[in-house]
Amino acid sequence: MTTRQLDKTYDPKAVEDRWSGEWINRGYFRADEKNHPGQPYCIVIPPPNVTGSLHVGHALNHSLQDILIRWRRMQGRNTLWLPGTDHAGIATQNVVEKQLMAEGLSRESLGRERFVERVWQWKATSGNTIVNQQKQLGESCDWDRLRFTMDEGLSKAVIEVFVRLYEDGLIYRGERLINWCPRCLTALSDIEVEHEEVKGKLYHLRYPLADDPNTGLIVATTRPETMLGDTAVAVHPDDPRYRHLIGKNVRLPLTTREIPIVGDRILVDLEFGTGAVKITPAHDFNDYEAGERHGLSRLAVLDHAALLDAAGMQQAGVESSVVEMLRGLPVSKARPKVDTLLREQGILEKTEDHKMAVGKCYRCKTVVEPYLSPQWFVKIQPLADPAMKAVEEGRIRIIPEGWVNNYLGWMRDIKDWCISRQIWWGHQIPAWYCLACNSRQIVTTDGRTTILQGAVPIISRLTPSGCPTCHGQQLLRDPDVLDTWFSSALWPFTTLGWPDQTPELKTYYPTATLVTGLDILFFWVARMIMMGLKFMGEVPFKDVYIHALVRDAEGQKMSKSKGNVIDPLHVMDQFGTDALRFTLASMASPGRDIKLAEERIEGYRNFANKIWNAARFALMYLDGPRTALPLAQRTLPDRWILSRLVHTIRTVTVELESYRFDRAATALYQFIWHEYCDWYLELIKPVLQTPEHPDGASTRHTLVETLETTMRLLHPFMPFISEEIWQTIPHQGDSIVVQNYPDVDQAWAAPDAEQLFALLEQTVGLVRTSRVLLNYSPGQQIPFHVGHDDLDRQSQLHQLQRHLAHLSRGTADVSPPQDWPAARLLRLVTEGLSVGIAVADDVDLKKAIERLAKQITETDKELQRVDGKLKNAEFVSKAPPDVIAEHQERVRTLSRDRALLDNSEQQLRTMLRS
């Protein structure tokens, strides 16, 4: 066998480039839905926006999934990690529109067909960016199954779902107040609005009574300009200030209208403002509902661009001079004008500062307007109920559990889902209208065609050939497209071939785990559950693992505008992909956001280098025969490291099963660095470096055995370096990717070896401390004494003599402390263990004495504390016997230590004086 010489420093770049491509070429990630004997384990990736490039949030999300998938694959499960991208309707349309703008074009100038073509073109050139980046990260997706939410199969499925929901009466069209983005010019669903607190003013307006203009009612509002569309004033029916006014009318200032005063205990908060509020059903959600309760008409005074609308104002009886003054103005300009008008007319009583929430478009951050328009909705309650039940009954587990209430709470109050968007990029709604039958409902003004409420749609999977009612041939397709989240809600089954009953669907649905961030729990997760239950009759996944958000080192949300974005590709370039992956995994503690700092990644880069050098070390000493001796015949270091390894295997496996990536990563780090490298490799050096050593063959075997196993254990976390090392050391098989994950082999556990080792570690620690106290240089060989109060331990020290001498660099005399020379000896004592080192003539003893004094103080403190507890009658009578025994034992040990330390200190002081 030829061993390759490894470089002194690990260079991730070359290794990663080679393996990321090679794994794919060899088809290791390809799923087999038909012949694989293993239990299926499927994860569908949260499809990144096709516009996107990999950011650190993806890196976290994908790293965790890849860990799970690689781990399960190695465990022999029939794994499928299904990749894909999302067409991201509004976001993508915005990107392409921006491009057009730069060319002096607009989507309107192109027309719908050419615009959509243009987006496809853009997708063809830029859409693969993120996929290529994912491959670079080593993501073990089955890339042959890459799906896109607008590819042919998925589009067909989307239409199918729409038609079926419509036929089931779960989709309807109606005029409702919806969230409207005046910049994107489209409706948004409730959750696509981000609420932000801003400073505003509360305006107190006096509305005079119609039959007694000298008295009036003062209403409080944050949006004075909408008063033009008021259709009532509400007071609380129990409010003694106003209840006698209910049923009377007020004169609405700036208009020719009179509006009624109504009593409403939902809308009106007795404590807030003046206790009287205006009702503007066309421009406020709460007012809209109040309007429904009281049968009020809705008067819209803003148009689709959120500009004051002349026609609307006229219809609302606004005085013509006011109409002229305000027409076409945006709210920001209209408000000061209205303010002035109201002041002049003595209507504005006062204003006061007021904090209020404004809604912003989650795509473009423009302030959204409640807007009255006909839209398509999903009737959600019938879908939400089973989705709640699935979680309540534990058919879906949400991890961490804390989010369950969040989910259930949202589902309980869920509102019908507005699914139509007035954009062009997306799945066009499969609804057609007969122009003949709907001549009054279809109006075109200024080139904008509006399909009014009441139009009768023809819902069809294919383009209908004619009107089924009048057989008319002139049909207009509904111009709206579906909410992007409509198609992603179907992702777990449409990507597997639904509505066809494919083998994939049969094998992999329901999927095993969904890994996602909290931010899309409602957007995506909840809706997948609803749709999965509706169309598959089964939950789409069994576990939902919700991970944290990645923030910058200061805890700020990363954003391009703040300039605090950590680019994962840059980091991968600088420190290696494995280092980034390991960092993210080790920081993925539940319920806490990740503050990512580069130093942390650098630390794990160092870890990778450490692993690399451990492998280098192994390779350097691997020449010669290797023999697998029975475990009982192996050396202490070998039995100890195997015992620690099996312990680590158990920990990593258990932690992965409970999605504790952080703990699994910590266990690996601790084992590899501080057990394998710090102790094991040091311990076996004398054997490896002695030619023809009797333990050589067995030690070399264990060295390879443990290193090879450790690489397999590490592989899901650090796929590249583990593969590279695995390939270099003796192994069987083509790639670590397809090897078995290490199993817990209980035979490796060796409690006796661990116990011995603990004594070794403790003793070596004391010797090393002594050396530093006495300023012996690290290389200097020194004689030292070791002894123990406990006879068993004393004899164990004899067994350890060789290792002690090696690790402490000196010659070890194991004998009872009372036999040691009394003079010129520094003695350190811990828990019955004594170490004595000769003091050279020229040594400064101050440091050693200080250290002894300090330890004596600490021992005293501890002694008092423990003794105090034992003197407490209640403790002795109530604490469990084993705890009491333990305390008593500690008092004994501490007292002995204390006496010996005292003695040692006095000796040193004597020396100092002489």
Next chain:
RNA sequence: GGGCGAUUAGCUCAGUGGUAGAGCGCUUCCUUCACACGGAAGAGGCCACAGGUUCGAUACCUGUAUCGCCCA
């Protein structure tokens, strides 16, 4: 306004009803033939505050403060 979470070493974070832990940073020593992206030894903490439960609380309960997130 409602709900959830956090508060532990200088920083970032684990953790447990009975000796307080890690990484980074810091101090001192060391280029020893795996690794200076390294080794060894150290310093550093009233576990936010106040009550309660308990023989015993950093941990369990209640309240307070501060910060963060979600929802309205």
